[in-house]
Amino acid sequence: MSEKIELNKNKIKLENEGTSKEDFDILMLKLNKPIGELKQIEENKFESKNENLNLEVSYGKGPEDLFFHDTEEISKFSKEKQHLLEVMRLEPQKYKTLENFVLKNKNSEINFKKIIYNNSEFFAKVPPEPAKSNGEGGGNYEHETNSVVFRGDLSTPIGIIIALHEIGHSNDELSKVKLKEFPTSTRSLDDHKYLTKEQIDIYFRSERNAWAFAIKQIKPFIKDLGLTLDDLKTISHKWALKNHSDFAEEMLNGEPYL
Numbered sequence: 101m102s103e104k105i106e107l108n109k110n111k112i113k114l115e116n117e118g119t120s121k122e123d124f125d126i127l128m129l130k131l132n133k134p135i136g137e138l139k140q141i142e143e144n145k146f147e148s149k150n151e152n153l154n155l156e157v158s159y160g161k162g163p164e165d166l167f168f169h170d171t172e173e174i175s176k177f178s179k180e181k182q183h184l185l186e187v188m189r190l191e192p193q194k195y196k197t198l199e200n201f202v203l204k205n206k207n208s209e210i211n212f213k214k215i216i217y218n219n220s221e222f223f224a225k226v227p228p229e230p231a232k233s234n235g236e237g238g239g240n241y242e243h244e245t246n247s248v249v250f251r252g253d254l255s256t257p258i259g260i261i262i263a264l265h266e267i268g269h270s271n272d273e274l275s276k277v278k279l280k281e282f283p284t285s286t287r288s289l290d291d292h293k294y295l296t297k298e299q300i301d302i303y304f305r306s307e308r309n310a311w312a313f314a315i316k317q318i319k320p321f322i323k324d325l326g327l328t329l330d331d332l333k334t335i336s337h338k339w340a341l342k343n344h345s346d347f348a349e350e351m352l353n354g355e356p357y358l
């Protein structure tokens with residue numbers, strides 16, 4: 101995947117249609133319903149089944165290179181690792197490397213190992229964070245370290261969809277290459293960082309690309325997950341990309357990125 105990145109010189113195509121709170125809440129109930137009961141079959145291995153789906157999840161070690169005893173040690177880490185720690189909210193001990201994630205139905209299979217970009221790490225919070233009613237709180241793709249930090253529940257449709265979205269970022273040239281040119285975060289709140297119009301375009305298109313990837317992957321499973329194509333459209337376009345659109349619009353109107 102190293103095709104040339106063509107930048108869109110035209111107007112940024114944002115989403116303008118959102119969803120009502122009621123419709124979103126109803127959809128979230130469906131999306132947060134676990135596939136089945138997640139059973140522990142070995143120390144770090146879990147399985148979940150229903151009539152049509154078979155899910156296998158296993159974890160490896162924690163990100164031991166990020167562990168620290170004293171907050172003073174943090175400043176000795178590289179900038180990239182400090183950023184990763186920040187995304188883990190300074191709790192690396194609550195994460196494990198995702199060793200295996202395989203979801204199967206009669207005709208299809210999603211295997212995270214096969215679809216995540218070469219050498220990318222996937223750190224999952226174990227146990228996951230409880231789902232938030234606003235749908236937020238899934239994960240991040242960190243382009244600096246080429247890793248996914250994931251807090252959601254991989255036994256629910258929303259958890260799987262968001263994980264696929266982050267994996268989509270790992271495969272997206274804009275996310276991997278162009279976002280590296282963006283200003284990086286600092287803890288100082290007064291130190292605002294702004295994006296150029298071209299960068300806002302890149303930011304938004306990287307989100308679109310990651311959603312397109314997630315939708316393509318999950319499509320063969322929607323019936324078994326009790327979802328419809330319309331549900332996927334709502335979650336990707338009317339919710340996630342609409343939120344990114346609103347942020348992009350604010351930035352176009354002079355709001356800072358960080």
Ligand SMILES: [Zn+2]
Pocket residue numbers: 265269306307310
């Ligand atoms: Zn994203």
